[in-house]
Amino acid sequence: MGVECDGAMYHSSHSARDRDRLRQAVLEKMGWRIYRIWSPDWIQQRNVEITKLKNAIENARFQRQSSFVDKISGAYSSEPLKVSVVKNCPKTENSAGLGKKYSICDLGRYLDKEDFYSSSSGQLLRRQLELVIKHEAPIHTDLLFRRVMSRYHLEKMGDKIQTRLIELLRVIIRANRDIHIRNSFVYADTPIIIRYPSPELEESLRDIEYIAPEEMQDCMVQIVKLHSGMTEDCLFTEVLKFFGFKRQTDSVVKLLKQNVKKLLNSERIHLRENFLIE
Secondary structure (H helix, E strand, O other), rough: OOOEOOHHHHHHOHHHHHHHHHHHHOOOOOOOOOEEEEEEHHHHHHHHHHHHHHHHHHHHOOOOHHHHHHHHHHOOOOOOOEEEOOOOOOOOOHHHOOEEEOOOOOOOOOHHHHHHHHHOHHHHHHHHHHHHHHHOOOEHHHHHHHHHHOOOOOOOOOOHHHHHHHHHHHHHHHHHEEEEOOEEEEOOOOOOOEOOOOOHHHHHHHOOHOHHHHHHHHHHHHHHHHHHOHHHHHHHHHHHHOOOOOOOOOOHHHHHHHHHHHHHHHOEEEEEOOOEOO
16 A cells, blocks of 8 residues: 655646656556545644554455455556546645634724814724724734724825824823834734634735734745645745735735745745745
């Protein structure tokens, strides 16, 4: 019996699939049994996969000898080779269930535009900003401000609106040691969790510029680990799929490459013969 252990990304290339089908067909013609283990399953539930492998080995050992001999004798027959397609274990949503759905902070009832500009609204606006930060951090300042603006039916961020929200954010940062801002992202002293958009909630789909570098990089590391390594192009495809993007643009690829470079410099991932590994 032959045991083959490959990741989903390896099988995604046509050349790899064709080689696997041909190799398996030839070996089976000679009497071999091919047993496949999907790498993410081996990593995530190794004990289960070991038990299944042991059972497969026992079944192979006790197959009828006559059947085995018959297969060998016909290994080099002139009959056309029948190639059976072996399907990989289906991937679960968002790279085998990494992370969690992005949750939008509920700020309660909607208010009028006039309420935003009211001289007495400062305390309420500050509380709303704090709620969004604690619920959605790390969050880009533009996205943070728009979360609050939406409660007042404000669509365009003019200078007056932006100035007021920036001043309130500064007050919040001075008053809370666990809240800080870096490179236009607001952070709270809570663990960073990678988050994918909810299909039912359009607001949860963030522009790639609104995804914090730490979250993006954690996602990359987890995907590389899940697939036991991959090429850079495959990694970009999986990362964009995770965050809900359907196509790559030059600016998006540039940003992704910057994050990969930071991960390589920090040695969180490594490059071996054009293959990214943990």
